Amino acid sequence: MSAIVKTVSAFMTVPMMIFGLYVILHGHLTPGGGFPGGAVMATAVAMLIAAFGLSQSDARKKDAFSLFESIGLLAFIAMAFVGLQSTFFANVLAGHGWIFGSSVSYGPNPGYLETGGVIPIMNFAVGIEVFAALSAVMLAIMLHRREKHD
């Protein structure tokens, strides 16, 4: 790709990542959440692949993404297990005043970030997972043609 494409996509990566993080972080307040946010972040990776191409050494990056995929999913399930004192997936943090634990009064409000209990944390875990998984899928399909087959 030309120098213009490379430069612009390098610049655009940062705002795209930040927008993805914003969507993840506001997942409990507005439409969006872990999956759309993670997908936005993975789009940045897709753009970088399109602009800069791939080399054989990127196979190691695929493994790193797979690792983060596992970690994200495990974090999600671990948050669900935390609720086990009442039931699986129970929202133990909501309304307890601690992190993300503020309760909101009924009715329209400007949207308070520190609410939602375990939901923002789960959104974050899903965001990591989706970002890593989609990136790993793209890398896997694109690198596959270059690998030597047995």
Added chain:
Amino acid sequence: MAVLFYQHSAAFAVAVPLAAAFAVPLVAKLGKAARNAFVVLAVVFTQIMSWLMFQRSSAEGGFIYTLGASVPSLASPAGFPVRIVLHIDALSAFMAVISTTLAFVVSVYSFRYMKGRKSLDKYFALLLVMTAGMTGLVTTGDLFNMFVFLELLSVSSAGMIGYYGKGESAEAAFKYMTVSSIGALMVLFAAGMLYSQYNLLNIAGLADAIQFSFIDRIALVLLFAAFALKCGAVPMHMWVSDSYGEAPAPVSAFLVVASQAGLYALFRIAFTLFGGLSAAVMGWGMITLGMLSMFIGVTMAMFQKDIKRLMAYHAVSQTGYMLLGIGVGLAVLSSPVALETFGISAMEGGLFHVINHALYKGLLFLTAGAVIYRAGTRNLNNMSGLAHSMPVTTVLFIIGALSIAGLPPFNGFASKIVIYESVFMFNPLLSVIAMLVSILTLASFVKVFYSAFTGPADRSIKKAGEVPAVMWIPMGILAVLIIAFGLAPDTVMNLFVRPAVHALLNQAGYIGGVI
């Protein structure tokens, strides 16, 4: 601690294999032995949870587990069920026990069979995801989550079918995925139709509210077709032979229980969700599917040269027996006298056949795997004299073959005789065809036995020898269970099958569990 497990058994049965699947790539960094031990530990734990579910559902007549509620039994905080509910009755727990038993056997067998293949971490991760998909599909009390778990099961199964990655297995996996995603989308469509009328997704709540309008009947047809497709009944059986044939042998054995999870969903839809509808039509539909599967499955199997494709067609044919048994029960559901005389026992035969089929078909696919492992070919024409070098596998194969053909004293006989007797009272012709199919099955397996195991031993095969103990011990476990079930069918029937049949018939109890 024990109370915790007892109370949360349903959540553990779904969540633990799922969590373990994601943890497998991390644990694998500690070494292969650690990974294998971890997989077995996760599967055994899931199986213990399934047993706990069975214990509890037998004792309490079914229970619900509401995800995210303050108390597990609080499904309807606002007067109607809105939450995601796991709904376990004896039938769900029965199916979960079968799937986890096979999961244990298959994972132990895979350690040696798949040794040396690349990306085994992903193989075992997918195996655990499949387990989670099955336990989820049989425990969910929610139509939408049924779709989710169905897709979870399909996607992981497709990954396993295409594991070898060569042309044919990629094609088989593609075919499987095409067929199952269309099936799953039909389930979603039907869920949308029901939701739009009743604002409910909970199966028990829907069964209570349903009016059997025209749209409901369309939804029924979609659900019925989708789940008949998932269990491989005949007009929709085209994926079965490819998938079972191209998958690694342990995966084929596991796919048998995966199709049975589809069978469970079919029964749940027919008996619980649409239980109030005039059941004769549905019952005859199920019987027709069963007869077609039985007959066409076995006739297609006669001509196969590939040992695994042959067994795949037999799996189609045996699914027919289960559909026949349950279908007869469904057809006479509205007449209590007929249900009492032969309907219930037909259903008992059908459900007993589910567990027996999982055992002997699992065993047969694993022996096929052992043969492929040593002989290096799937073509029956290229095998001969394997009995000289593989005596244990030969004995295990004979046990499986006699059991699938329905000869005493093996478990296939125990369930088939119940089906024959009760179906004969319903319609003699159906019973006669079922017996005929059994004879054809025997003929087909005699052919396999003669062409693969007897005759002069091929030199290269002779050198190969018996499969290692890690492979035949799991097969041996299945064989012991087959003989035990064949020798004491009444015990098994009373302990497992009867509670499951009564749970299936007890629609009011299922609805009452939630509302």
Added chain:
Amino acid sequence: MIDAQMLAVVALVTLGLSAVVFRKNMIKIVMGISVIGSGVNLFLVSMGYREGSTAPIFTASRNAWMSLPTPQALTLTSIVISLAVTALMLSFAVLFYEKYGSIDTTKRRLKQ
């Protein structure tokens, strides 16, 4: 009862099914499945719509008359699943292409 989105649902599902049944190109089959999925998703979302309602976001809504959030949650889940299905099927198509040099499903038989 019969309105524009229902017609669109029927059109999408029929289109997708015909692509799956009649096309031999694997990529087009995958596209067909995605189109069926879109049809079903459209059905779910339009079922949850209420005449004159706003998006079910509590913080932004001026009036309490919102469309149902559940079908939208279902749709989002179904989109996620269809993403996994599409990625998986495309990777199978890649593997198929490497063996047979074509993504035409009928070519396999000709080669044997």
